[in-house]
Structures are given as C-alpha cells and as structure tokens.
Amino acid sequence: MKLNEITDNPGASKNRMRVGRGIGSGKGKTGGRGVKGQKARTGVAIKGFEGGQMPLHRRLPKRGFYNPFSTHYNEVNLGRIQQALDAGKLDANAPVTIEALLAAGVVTRPRDGVKILGQGELKTKLAFEVSAASKSAVAAIEGAGGSVKLLAGETPAQ
Structure with missing residues (x-):
C-alpha cells in the first residue's frame, strides 16, 4: 500500500452543497433562503428580536453584582x-x-x-x-x- 492509494471509507464524507450556482443545482436562485423578507437579505442580525415586542432579556430585571473585595479560600x-x-x-x-x-x-x-x-x-x-x-x-x-x-x-x- 502506498500513500496515494489510501482512501476514506465509502460514504464517510459528502461534498459540500454549493448554493447559489444556478437553478439546475437544486440550490440556485434564492440559495435556500426562501423569498424576500429581512432574513433573505444579507447582513441580518436579529438574535433575541421578538418582532417589535420587548425582548425577554430586556423584560427581566437585572440581579446581583460581583464583589471585587470578596475572598475565595x-x-x-x-x-x-x-x-x-x-x-x-x-x-x-x-x-x-x-x-x-x-x-x-x-x-x-x-x-x-x-x-x-x-x-x-x-x-x-x-x-x-x-x-x-x-x-x-x-x-x-x-x-x-x-x-x-x-x-x-x-x-x-x-
């Protein structure tokens, strides 16, 4: 056996899906993003966004603090x-x-x-x-x- 004869087991790795490469690829045109809307656009960051409702992390009260003078034995x-x-x-x-x-x-x-x-x-x-x-x-x-x-x-x- 030589180094150039070594192969992986059949089915162990799949080729990655190349999106946005034409309608014949099955993932062309919209590239798996659906149609229109904010999430179809680039640069979307809506983590924690609740459609205009006050997000949960802002509705809950702030609690506690870190005491810099505490001792940990x-x-x-x-x-x-x-x-x-x-x-x-x-x-x-x-x-x-x-x-x-x-x-x-x-x-x-x-x-x-x-x-x-x-x-x-x-x-x-x-x-x-x-x-x-x-x-x-x-x-x-x-x-x-x-x-x-x-x-x-x-x-x-x-």
Missing part, C-alpha cells in the same frame, strides 16, 4: 489532610502552609489562601499556618496537640 477538611499524611505526601514535622498543601496535591491553586474545616479526624500533631479555620477545626487540631496560626492581614477564625 481553598476549603480543606481535616480528613483530607490526614489522608495526605498517611500517604506520605505531607511532612508531620513541617508546618502545614499553602505551599506545603500545593506540593502535596491537596489543593490545586492558591486562590486567596486556605481555610481548614473540621470534617474528618486528625490523629497527628500538626502546626498550621493558614488564612482561616473553623471553630470545630481549631478544636480538633488543638485536641490532637497541634496549633493554628492565622496569617496576618487575614480574617479571624470563622
């Missing part, structure tokens, strides 16, 4: 941190920071920091340096003998 449960410790991805002697969690694959991108949540069980004594932590997470960490240090300029425990 990576929320990490204690059970997920314990899994990373058991798998050997986190060092129990080093403090748990955003950089350590990124390197361990617990979080994928830094965002505005890390918030520790109390779901799951923590069996290891750890030192956390994070942006925020829930009350239940702080209680569980301190119950395991660890400590939580909230980073300066961030929100307090929530």
Whole structure:
C-alpha cells in the first residue's frame, strides 16, 4: 500500500452543497433562503428580536453584582489532610502552609489562601499556618496537640 492509494471509507464524507450556482443545482436562485423578507437579505442580525415586542432579556430585571473585595479560600477538611499524611505526601514535622498543601496535591491553586474545616479526624500533631479555620477545626487540631496560626492581614477564625 502506498500513500496515494489510501482512501476514506465509502460514504464517510459528502461534498459540500454549493448554493447559489444556478437553478439546475437544486440550490440556485434564492440559495435556500426562501423569498424576500429581512432574513433573505444579507447582513441580518436579529438574535433575541421578538418582532417589535420587548425582548425577554430586556423584560427581566437585572440581579446581583460581583464583589471585587470578596475572598475565595481553598476549603480543606481535616480528613483530607490526614489522608495526605498517611500517604506520605505531607511532612508531620513541617508546618502545614499553602505551599506545603500545593506540593502535596491537596489543593490545586492558591486562590486567596486556605481555610481548614473540621470534617474528618486528625490523629497527628500538626502546626498550621493558614488564612482561616473553623471553630470545630481549631478544636480538633488543638485536641490532637497541634496549633493554628492565622496569617496576618487575614480574617479571624470563622
């Protein structure tokens, strides 16, 4: 077999319809656009137009806004941190920071920091340096003998 002998399966591709190429082609004269009217003309853009009635997107009220000062934390449960410790991805002697969690694959991108949540069980004594932590997470960490240090300029425990 040679490169010039390779063909596609029969019926796998069709020739494109060439519109507006004479009445004998079956798609001549009006070229599949019907007759007259705005949509038969060129340059028509009537997306959302409802024949003069107020369009739906203008009848509905505007809602909400984007708060540029909002903070988006990576929320990490204690059970997920314990899994990373058991798998050997986190060092129990080093403090748990955003950089350590990124390197361990617990979080994928830094965002505005890390918030520790109390779901799951923590069996290891750890030192956390994070942006925020829930009350239940702080209680569980301190119950395991660890400590939580909230980073300066961030929100307090929530």
